[in-house]
Amino acid sequence: MLGHKGFETKLFYKVSLREMVPEDDFYRQVSKVLDLRFVYERCKKLYGSTGNPSIDPGVFFRMCLYGYFEGITHDRELVRRVSDSLSARLFVGYDLDEEIPWHSTISRTRAKLSAEIYEELFRRVLTMCVNAGLVSGGHQSIDSTLVKANASLESTVRKEPSLTVSEYIGRTLSENDEEGPDKPEEMKGNGVDEDRHGNSGSVKLIETGGYPRNNIDRYSNRDYYSPVDPDSRIAFKKQNKTDLYYAEQLSVDSFCNVITAVVATHADYTDSEALVEIAGKARENLERNGLELNSLGADSNYYSDKNLKELTDKEMTVYVPTRSAKNSHGGISKDRFIYDERNDRYVCPAGESLSVYCRREDEITYKADNKVCGGCHLKERCKPGKRGRSIRHSLYYSYVARLKQRQRSFAYKEAMRVRKATTEPVFADAKNNHGLRHLNVRGLDKAQKVFTLTAVVQNLKKLLRYALKEKCASAKYIPAGDMTNIIHGILFTFSHQPIF
Secondary structure (H helix, E strand, O other): OOOOOOOOOOOOOOOOHHHHOOOOOHHHHHHHHOOOOHHHHHHHHHOOOOOOOOOOHHHHHHHHHHHHHHOOOOHHHHHHHHHHOHHHHHHHOOOOOOOOOOHHHHHHHHHHOOHHHHHHHHHHHHHHHHHOOOOOOEEEEEEEEEEEOOOOHHHOEEEEEOOOHHHHHHHHHHHOOOOOOOOOHHHOOOOOOOOOOOOOOOEEEEOOOOOOHHHHHHOOOOOEEOOOOOOOEEEEEOOEEEEEEEEEEEEEEOOOOOEEEEEEEEOOOOHHHHHHHHHHHHHHHHHOOOOOEEEEEOOHHHOOHHHHHHHHHOOOEEEOOOOOOOOOOOOOOHHHOEEEOOOOEEEOOOOOEEEEEEEOOOEEEEEOOHHHHHOOOOHHHHOOOOOOOEEEEEOOHHHHHHHHHHOOOHHHHHHHHHHHHHHHHHHHHHHHHOOOOEOOOOOHHHHHHHHHHHHHHHHHHHHHHHHHOOOOOOOOOOOHHHOEEEEOOEEEEOOOOOOO
């Protein structure tokens, strides 16, 4: 018999939200491990004692986490999804007949809460991962990715000073109380042109119709900025179009790919400038849980002699490819020149000496005599032209030499492989599943909050997948002192001393 289902709304219902949501629902499992009671104490000082009650900070964080779990990037869509979902309502603590907070309330609360509260939530989830045996410490992999800013490239304007040189000098001297009766007339402001744009202030930004896409090499962030999101920066990568971005720096543990530190930086902030900061933050987070950071792996963008020295002095073993300038004049590279430390000179393949030519803050240039180079049989291959060959020598030569020796070890090759196997899947998961392809906020501080909560969500997923469901049978807690990491089934050791 063919059935026909009719539907007619009832006047009264006797239902329970807890009974309607299955016991094994994902968000019920999250609620069992996630403790947000600390946020009430941290948020107390941000609110007054009178007036209407604000949104519950615990509800705010649960709604945000739900959005990142589901890959929802807009607050309006988040409110709509939470209103429609029984599981989401139970997770955030709103019954069937209760009105969900407005999207504007979520936006204002996100701006009101400090980044330190987000960071504390991240550290608490990291501690749960450590207690579950998902973090071994020892070795960390570091990488970065660009995230599209919430601003268009067409919103950029050109930076142009509104003061002439004479006006700038006059204002500077005036502010330093150096203008007096004996001051020359030309320095007192006489004959100085008026502000070309008729505006007060030291700098005015003149709109020029956007950043010129067809000539990106001529311009940089020194020339353009976006008034819509001043913290965003123009950036370009082969796989991305030229646009406004932020950069996310991550430190990932090599055991179960748990994120141990996250830092938001400007997109024009080079990876080498961010390495010490992200490594220091990862070490601090690990030490809070009784673990150590003794070695780290990164790509060549993070390399600099100064970073190598600073991290090595902090007893960290660095596994990173070196970057050296290629000899564009011939086929003889710098590697074939031997450094004579006793006599402070370089010896070329022909046996001639290169002596000190000039000294800078962190490097010395060694140069061969022009006449000696001119009569060498290797001249055309080594350095065509009238001038002699020069070699730049880093003051951190001993650190670089040890790194190059380490690059021939098995540990180095394994660290490079592990870096790709840990950080890249984490970034792919964040962008494909958690809405991190572009930001819905503006400002570096808010970008840090988004990156932090996304990392919290990814760590909670690993905690639920491996620890609670026991799918990571090999994830057994290993003391940091053992310095042992099981990485994708391969066992290798990172000792306190460099392996070479």
